Amino acid sequence: MMDTAFVTGGSSTLGHHVLRNLASRVCVLATVHRRNVEIPAAEMELLHGGLEEAVRHPAPLQRAQVILHMAAVTHSENPSEYFRVNTELTKQLLSACNPQQHFVYVSTICAHPDGGAYGRSKWLAEEAIRNSGLTYTIIRPAEIYASKSGEGIDALLELARKIHILPDFRWRGSITYAPISVEEAAQFIAKVTMEHRSTNETYTVCAERPCSALEMAEALRSSVHPLFVVPVPIIILRAANALRLPVPFKRDQIDRLLPPKTYDISPARRDYNFRPFSFVDYLARGGKVTPDAGSGR
Numbered sequence: 001m002m003d004t005a006f007v008t009g010g011s012s013t014l015g016h017h018v019l020r021n022l023a024s025r026v027c028v029l030a031t032v033h034r035r036n037v038e039i040p041a042a043e044m045e046l047l048h049g050g051l052e053e054a055v056r057h058p059a060p061l062q063r064a065q066v067i068l069h070m071a072a073v074t075h076s077e078n079p080s081e082y083f084r085v086n087t088e089l090t091k092q093l094l095s096a097c098n099p100q101q102h103f104v105y106v107s108t109i110c111a112h113p114d115g116g117a118y119g120r121s122k123w124l125a126e127e128a129i130r131n132s133g134l135t136y137t138i139i140r141p142a143e144i145y146a147s148k149s150g151e152g153i154d155a156l157l158e159l160a161r162k163i164h165i166l167p168d169f170r171w172r173g174s175i176t177y178a179p180i181s182v183e184e185a186a187q188f189i190a191k192v193t194m195e196h197r198s199t200n201e202t203y204t205v206c207a208e209r210p211c212s213a214l215e216m217a218e219a220l221r222s223s224v225h226p227l228f229v230v231p232v233p234i235i236i237l238r239a240a241n242a243l244r245l246p247v248p249f250k251r252d253q254i255d256r257l258l259p260p261k262t263y264d265i266s267p268a269r270r271d272y273n274f275r276p277f278s279f280v281d282y283l284a285r286g287g288k289v290t291p292d293a294g295s296g297r
Contacts, residue, residue: 002027002043005193006061008051008093009070009106011037013147017186018070018193019044025194029060031071051089058096067097068193070106072122075151075250079117082252086121087128094132103136104193105129109178109204109261111140116255126202135199137192142206142263145279146287147182155248157283160220164227168213171234171258176210178263179279191272203268207279210263219283234258 003026009015010030019039022028027043033050047053047060051071054061061067073085090105097103108115111122129136143153150158160166169175188205217229234254241251268274 004064005066005068006064007068013149014182015070017182018189021186021190029064055089055092055096066102066193068104082117082121087124090125091128097134102196103134105138107138107140109140109142110256110259112259115259116252118252119256119259137196138202139189140204141180141185143177143179144182144185145179153179160227161224166213166217166229167232168229169232169234169257174212175257176212178206178210180206180276184276188274198271204262204265205268206263207276211280219280222284223286
């Protein structure tokens, strides 16, 4: 008999990829908010209303052996919304669980007390999970690429391809990135949800090594030329935001670039044979990822 997984955040771009990877391997009870999810031949029951409905009526989650919590606010003009959803609703979800359930939480590589409202809200949620008494696994994905959502690192790449300019954000030197493809992140999350080989662990999933804007540009020039790297001091962006000048980055998106990050994937490799595809190679190949990258297969 297959295990049952209760999944929040199933209608997000990453969530949809995760559900596809879980299909036919576990029975899924998936909360969806606003958007519907269609995955052919999946052993799946959709629960409409999203995270708030899940904590208001927790009976369905009691049927599951594992809770996969992906739902989150990732962009908001109101900083308090991050804490209301990402922190407080996570605490309520934890309270609705029973002691036998395993809790898998999709956090972020920028979870940190100094990671802006978003990063701090996720860090506080992590702390609540660690203190909940449940067995847990916390997954910290880096920036997601190849999701076709036009956000984050994908937005920077689209900018480079459209206007031949790649911003080089500067804060005590160049900001570096270690992105993970949406499919690699989804494969890892699904694998942890199904197997949870080790409990009470925190895994970072990202590229094997970080890269700067200059390294990204060098790889991109195989398909984008000319390409100019333009230094952009973070202090200038912050000042522009404070003055409400029209810049394409919100204050909180800028804050996420700044906290210290760990790019240590050795625990993920040790427990799940995680072997990410090189982001620089992805750029040099014109945006192609090998089929089973990150899966350990």
